[in-house]
Amino acid sequence: MLLGPSLALSAVLFVLGVAGVLIRRNAIVVFMCVELMLNAVNLTFIALAQLHGVSGQIMVFFVMTVAAAEAAVGLAIILAIFRHTQSVDLTHINLLRG
Amino acid sequence: MPIDLSSPGGATLALLPELVLTFWALVVLMYVAWHHRDGHDMRTAGGLSIVGYIFAAAATAWLAWRGARPEGLSFMIALDGFRFASDALLLWIAAAVAILSVRWLIRQGILAPEYYPMLMLATVGMMLLAGAADLITLFLGLEVMSISVYVLAGFDRTRRASAEAALKYFLIGAFASGFLLYGIALTYGATGQFNFDLIGAQFAATPPTLMAKLGMGLILVGFAFKIAAVPFHAWAPDVYEGAPTPITAFMASGVKAAAFLALVRVLAEVFPALVDLWRPVIFGLAAITILVGNLTALSQTSMKRMLAYSAIAHAGYLLLAVWAHSDEGTAAVLIYLLAYSVTIVAAFGILASIERAGARTVRLTDLEGLFSVRPFASIGLSICMLSLLGFPGTFGFIGKWYLLSAALRAGQTTLPVIAMVGSAISIGYYLPVVLAMTLKPARTRQAHQTIRFPRPARIAVGICVFAILLLGVWPNTVLNFATQTAVQLRQSELPIGPR
Numbered sequence: 367m368l369l370g371p372s373l374a375l376s377a378v379l380f381v382l383g384v385a386g387v388l389i390r391r392n393a394i395v396v397f398m399c400v401e402l403m404l405n406a407v408n409l410t411f412i413a414l415a416q417l418h419g420v421s422g423q424i425m426v427f428f429v430m431t432v433a434a435a436e437a438a439v440g441l442a443i444i445l446a447i448f449r450h451t452q453s454v455d456l457t458h459i460n461l462l463r464g
Numbered sequence: 465m466p467i468d469l470s471s472p473g474g475a476t477l478a479l480l481p482e483l484v485l486t487f488w489a490l491v492v493l494m495y496v497a498w499h500h501r502d503g504h505d506m507r508t509a510g511g512l513s514i515v516g517y518i519f520a521a522a523a524t525a526w527l528a529w530r531g532a533r534p535e536g537l538s539f540m541i542a543l544d545g546f547r548f549a550s551d552a553l554l555l556w557i558a559a560a561v562a563i564l565s566v567r568w569l570i571r572q573g574i575l576a577p578e579y580y581p582m583l584m585l586a587t588v589g590m591m592l593l594a595g596a597a598d599l600i601t602l603f604l605g606l607e608v609m610s611i612s613v614y615v616l617a618g619f620d621r622t623r624r625a626s627a628e629a630a631l632k633y634f635l636i637g638a639f640a641s642g643f644l645l646y647g648i649a650l651t652y653g654a655t656g657q658f659n660f661d662l663i664g665a666q667f668a669a670t671p672p673t674l675m676a677k678l679g680m681g682l683i684l685v686g687f688a689f690k691i692a693a694v695p696f697h698a699w700a701p702d703v704y705e706g707a708p709t710p711i712t713a714f715m716a717s718g719v720k721a722a723a724f725l726a727l728v729r730v731l732a733e734v735f736p737a738l739v740d741l742w743r744p745v746i747f748g749l750a751a752i753t754i755l756v757g758n759l760t761a762l763s764q765t766s767m768k769r770m771l772a773y774s775a776i777a778h779a780g781y782l783l784l785a786v787w788a789h790s791d792e793g794t795a796a797v798l799i800y801l802l803a804y805s806v807t808i809v810a811a812f813g814i815l816a817s818i819e820r821a822g823a824r825t826v827r828l829t830d831l832e833g834l835f836s837v838r839p840f841a842s843i844g845l846s847i848c849m850l851s852l853l854g855f856p857g858t859f860g861f862i863g864k865w866y867l868l869s870a871a872l873r874a875g876q877t878t879l880p881v882i883a884m885v886g887s888a889i890s891i892g893y894y895l896p897v898v899l900a901m902t903l904k905p906a907r908t909r910q911a912h913q914t915i916r917f918p919r920p921a922r923i924a925v926g927i928c929v930f931a932i933l934l935l936g937v938w939p940n941t942v943l944n945f946a947t948q949t950a951v952q953l954r955q956s957e958l959p960i961g962p963r
Contacts, residue, residue: 373653383642404642407649417656418653421658422652424600425648425649425658440638443618446631449627450628
């Protein structure tokens with residue numbers, strides 16, 4: 367059901383996530399955009415599971431678990447940065463410069 | 465010993481090294497939950513973690529000695545010589561990093577023994593990544609490794625540079641795994657399979673669709689981020705500079721090794737039918753990575769940054785062997801990763817001993833006159849630089865020789881020429897280190913008096929330097945082992961056809 371539209375929607379969401387990571391400068395918003403990318407992929411898995419059976423749906427569980435673990439570590443890191451700079455703006459993260 | 469990977473008992477047996485290490489990481493975690501007060505607890509936790517690596521290595525050796533192979537299809541995890549050799553390589557890197565960390569952490573005032581369980585879990589992730597026979601295992605291994613290393617990069621949380629390094633590594637790493645995951649999804653969509661062998665059989669039987677090509681491209685982008693190939697390298701120098709020095713050694717050797725081993729396996733088992741599509745991509749990545757890495761390294765003054773750019777250049781050399789897509793190439797990757805990890809561990813071990821507590825990173829000028837005060841440390845670092853350069857008589861030379869000959873035998877002449885040019889450029893930043901230590905006088909009389917080289921680190925670095933020299937003149941055992949191992953990667957016949 368709705369395989370093409372689902373895949374198209376997830377591709378759009380993924381591109382939105384990528385654009386957000388590249389454009390936005392707030393660490394938390396960038397992190398939310400990464401989560402948007404992962405959930406766009408989840409939608410792809412769900413859509414494709416209609417064709418290929420249950421394994422795609424099982425993969426979604428793994429992705430959600432990983433995303434939760436990543437959120438725990440990521441928010442802790444953002445908190446650690448906030449303690450140093452009183453800001454989560456990536457333009458202030460400039461101690462290390464190439 | 466055939467192991468039926470579809471049964472719970474068989475899967476347990478096949479995963480024995482990873483399970484042993486995970487179990488032992490939890491044991492160490494339980495220990496540090498009650499003992500996290502002072503340096504003594506730190507040392508005990510470090511010692512316990514090294515015991516864990518030895519157990520896991522013993523489990524790997526037992527599986528290899530019993531000749532474990534999959535009965536039927538290899539579900540989820542591979543059982544071949546390539547996986548056992550990868551596990552041994554990754555375990556040795558992790559153990560060496562743990563030894564280097566023991567006194568360094570105490571001296572830097574980082575009294576958090578959770579460091580060691582984290583390092584062990586990162587190693588479990590690396591082993592799963594390098595041994596994956598299924599895209600699900602690949603993704604999970606990559607994430608277990610990455611999430612642990614995000615934490616380790618920011619472990620020195622009182623230093624702003626470390627926190628910044630962790631944030632950069634985290635955002636870029638999560639971004640990259642998004643690409644890899646989308647690639648996995650599209651590959652699954654094109655074939656309906658997650659298993660490497662089954663996907664490979666599907667691609668061999670039917671011409672790849674647009675979805676499959678896109679999936680492969682996105683998977684390659686995800687890997688390119690992890691191995692820090694240009695143009696996906698911008699994070700590496702910052703993260704390598706900001707992270708604690710032993711963790712920098714871990715990222716530069718272990719994480720890169722795991723990603724390369726997984727890349728070799730994925731390209732050999734999943735995408736061999738699409739070789740004409742991915743070879744030009746690898747070609748471009750290799751050429752630009754070698755040139756940009758070496759040229760940018762020339763202008764660095766911080767030693768850690770310089771080694772970070774040189775690590776990028778070395779990823780470019782390794783891509784030569786990936787391009788070769790042959791048994792010689794696989795063997796060359798194994799040999800080069802061993803040579804590179806031995807050298808990097810020794811170099812960062814010496815740099816860590818020169819670092820003072822809370823001070824900025826070591827600069828090239830800080831090394832001036834080191835030879836007159838600390839002759840052994842400076843000779844060791846000189847040997848490391850020569851090995852990274854690929855100087856004849858060191859293990860680095862043997863490794864580079866095999867990379868070049870693998871690419872040449874596969875019919876590629878442009879890339880080896882570019883690699884030679886890159887090596888010639890790299891003289892411009894490796895040699896000044898040697899010259900600064902030996903020819904220039906020490907800046908002040910007090911210079912180098914703060915160097916502390918604790919005995920565990922001294923033994924680990926000594927073994928590494930000795931290995932560089934010994935394997936540089938007498939490499940036959942390692943070469944034969946790597947060649948025998950590499951043959952097994954492409955040997956695996958598909959026992960049943962695709963659905």
